[in-house]
Amino acid sequence: MQYGSSFSVAENGYLPSEKFDDDGRIKRTGTWKSATAHIITAVIGSGVLSLAWCFAQLGWIAGSITLSLFSVITMYNSILLTDCYRSPDPVTGTRNYTYMGAVKANLGPLQYKLCGIAQYGVLIGITIGYTTTTAISMAAIKNSNCYHKLGHNADCKESNNMYMVIFAVIQIFLSQIPNFHKLSPISIVAAIMSFTYSFIGVGLSIAKIAEDGMAKTTLTGIPVGPDFSGTEKMWITFSALGDVAFAYSFCFVLLEIQDTLKSSPPENKQKKLATIIGIMASTVFYMLCGVLGYAAFGDKAPGNFLTGFGFYDPYWMVDIGNICIVIHLLGAYQVLAQPLFGFMEASSKQKWSQNKLVTNEYSLCGFDVNVFRFASRTSYVIVTTIIAMLFPFFNDFVGLLGAGTFWPLSVYFPIEMYITQAKIRKYSYTWIWMQILSLACLIVSLIAAVGSTRGLITSVQTFKPFQSVS
Template identity: 85%
Template sequence: MRNGSSFSIVETGYLPSEKFDDDGRMKRTGDWKSASAHIITAVIGSGVLSLAWCFAQLGWIAGSITLALFSVITMFNSILLTDCYRSPDPVTGTRNYTYMDAVKSNLGAFQYKFCGIAQYGVLIGITIGYTTTTAISMAAIKKSNCFHKHGHTYDCSEHNNLYMVIFAIIQIILSQVPNFHKLSPISVVAAIMSFSYSLIGIGLSIAKIAENGIGQTSLTGIPVGPNFSGMEKMWRTFSALGDVAFAYSFCFVLIEIQDTLKSSPPENKQMKKATITGITASTVFYMLCGVLGYAAFGNDAPGNFLTGFGFYDPFWLVDIGNICIVIHLLGAYQVLAQPLFGFVETSSKKKWPQNKLVTQDFSLCGYDFNMFRFAWRTSYVIVTTIVAMIFPFFNDFVGLLGACTFWPLSVYFPIEMYISQAKIRKNSFTWIWMQILSLACLIVSLVAAVGSTHGLITSVQSFKPFQSKS
C-alpha cells in the first residue's frame, strides 16, 4: 500500500488503504500519552507495596542508591530497546510486533528461543503473583472493617482462596479483549489507580510520621543482633534487591506497547518520550513510597505496606487504597498477559490454518468472539489461579520474579540487540562498557535469585497448600 488510491484485501472485502498502516494492519492510533499509561500500568504494580520493607532491609543509603540505579539502568536499556522496534533501520525498517520478534530479527533463532522461555516464563509468574496480591488486598478490605468494628487485637484473619476465585472470574471476562490495541481504556484506568493507591500509601505514611514521629531506622537497615543473625540479614538483603528489580520490570512488554503507536512521528521517538515520562513518574512514586514508608514503620516495615496493617485508621482510606490496588492489578494482569495470549493464538493459527475453531471469529452481541481464544484464555486463568492458591508467597515470589526478569529481559537482550542493530564494533569502548554493565546486572540478578529462593524454601517448609490466610 502506497497512498490513498490503493486498496488492501481483507476477509470482508476491499477497504481504502488509509485505514491501514505500512504493514497492511489496521492503523495504529496510540500516542506517547497512551504508551506512558501502559508503562505506568506495567511498572507501578505490586512491586511498590514492598518498597518500605526493602528499605528496612537495605537502610537509607543502600535503599536510595538501589532505587536510583535500577531506575537509570531500566531507562537506559528501555531507550535502547525503542530503536529495535523496526529493523534494520529504527525509523523505516520492518516492524517487529513483539519483543521476541525483535530478538529474532537482531540476534537470530537460537537467542529467540532463549528469549521466549525467559519472557513467557516471567509473564506467567507475574500473573500468578498478581493473583496472590489482588486476593490479599481483597481480604485486607474485609479485615480493615473487622478491625474497625472489633478492635486491633481481634482475630480478623481471612482465607484468600475465595478472593482468588473472584479475581479469576473477572479475569476470564477481561481476557476476551482480543489484543493489546483494545486495552488503552483499561490501562488508563489502571494507571490512575496505581497513582491513587501510591498517593494513599504516601499520605498514610506522612500521617503516621506526624502522629508518632519517625520509626526506628538506620543507615544500614535492620541491625544484626540476638534475634537477627548476619546470615538472615544477608538473605533478606538479597531478596530486597530482587523486589526492587521486580518493581522496574516492564521491558519485556515494551515492544508490544510500541506496536500500538501511530507511525507519525516515528514510533521510536514517541516511545522514548513515553519511556522517560513513565519511568520518571514511577521512580518519584517509588522513592516516596520507600522513603516515607520506611520512615513511618522503621525496621518493622511490613512486606506489603497497605495490607500488612501498619495502618489501621482511617479504615475507609485503607479500604480505598486496597480497592485501587485491586482495580489496578485487574488491568495490569491483562497488559502482561496479552503478549502470551497473542503468541499462543498466532502460533496456533499458523499451525492449523484450516481449523475454523482456531481461526474463525463470529459476532456475539456486537463483539468478535473466537472459541479457541475463549477456551485457551479461560484455561490459562484457571491454571494460574490454582498455582497461586498453592504458592501464595508475596515478597519472596516477587523477588524471585524480579531476579529472573531483570538481567535477561531488561539488560542483556536490549543491549545485545542495540549492539547488533547499531553495528557497534566488538572490543570498542562502547561495546566494552555495555558488556561491563550487563555483567554487573547479571551478578545482581543471581544474588537476588539466591536470596529469594532461600526465602521461598523457608516459607514452603511451614506452609500447607490451599490454606492461604491473610
C-alpha cells in the same frame, strides 16, 4: 488479506488504504500519552507495596542508591530497546511486533528460543503473583472493617481462596479483549489507580509520622543482633534486591506497547518520550513510598504496607487504597498477559490454519468471539489461579520474579540487540561499557535470585496447600 496500491481487500469488500499501516495491518492510533499509561500500568504494580520493607532491609543509603540505580539502568536499556522495534533501520525498517520478534530479527533463532523461555516464563509468574496480591488486597478490605469494629487485636484472619476465584472470574471476561490495541481504556484507568493508591500510601505514611514521629531507622537497615544473625541479614538483603528489580520489570512488554503507536512521528521517538516520563513518574512514587514508608514504620515495615496493617486508621482510607490496588492489578494482569495470549494464538493459527475453531470469528451480542481464544484464555486464567492458591508467598515470590526478569529481559537482550542493530564495533569503548553493565546486572540478579529462592524454601517448609490466609 491482500493489499494494493490504493485499496486493501478485506473479507467484506474493499477498504481505503489510508485505514492501513505500511505492513497491511489496521492503522495504529496510539500516542505517547497512551504508551505512557501502558508503561505506568506495567511498572507501578505490586512491587511498590514492598518498597518500605526493602528500605528496612537495605537502610537509607543502600535503599536510595539501589532504587536510583535500577531506575537509571531500566531507563537506559528501555531507550536502547525502542530503537529495535524496526529492523535494520529504527525509523524505516521492518516492524518487530513483539519482544521475541525483535530478538529473532537481531540475534537469530537460538537467542529467540531462549528469550521465549525467559519472557513467557516471567509473564506467567507475574500473572500468578498478581492473582495472589489482588486476593490479599481484597481480604484486607474485609479485615480492615473487622479491625475497626472489634479492635486491632481481634482475630480477623480471612482465607484468600475465595478472593482468588473472584479475581479469576473477572479475568476470564477481561481476557476476551482480543489484543493489546483494545487495552488503552483499561490501562488509563489502571494507571490512575496506581497513582491513587501510591498517594494514599504516601499520605498515610506522612500522617503516621506526624502523629507518632519517625520510627527507629538506620543507615544500613535492620541491625544484626541476638535475634537477627549476619547470615540472615545477608539473605534478606539479597531478597530485597530482587524486590526492587521486580518493581522495574516491564521491558518484556515494551515493544508490544510500542506496536500500538501511530507511525508519525516515528514510533521510537514517541516511545522514548513515553519511557522517560513513565519511569521518572514511577521512580518518584517509588522513592516516596519507600522513604516515607520506612520513616513511618522503621525496622518493622510490613512486606506490603497497605495489606500488612501497618495502617489501621482511617480504615476507610485503607479500604480505598486496596480497592485501587485491585482495580489496577485487574488491568495490569491484562497488559502482561496479552503478549502471551497473542503468542499462543498466532502459533495455533499457523499450525492449524484450516481449523475453523481456531481461525473463525463469530459475532455474539455485538462482540467478536473465537472458540479457541475463549477456551485457551479461560484455561490459562484457571491454571494460574490454582497455582496461586498453592504458592501464596508475596515477598519471596516477587523477589524471585524480579531476579529472573531483570538481567535477561531488561539488560542482556536490549543491549545485545542494540549492539547488533547499531553495528557497534567489538571492543570499542561503547561495547566494553555495555558489557560491563550487563555483567554487573547479571551478578546482582544472581544474588537476588539466591536470596529469594532461600526465602521461598523456608516458606514452603511451613505452608499448607490451599490454606492461604490474610
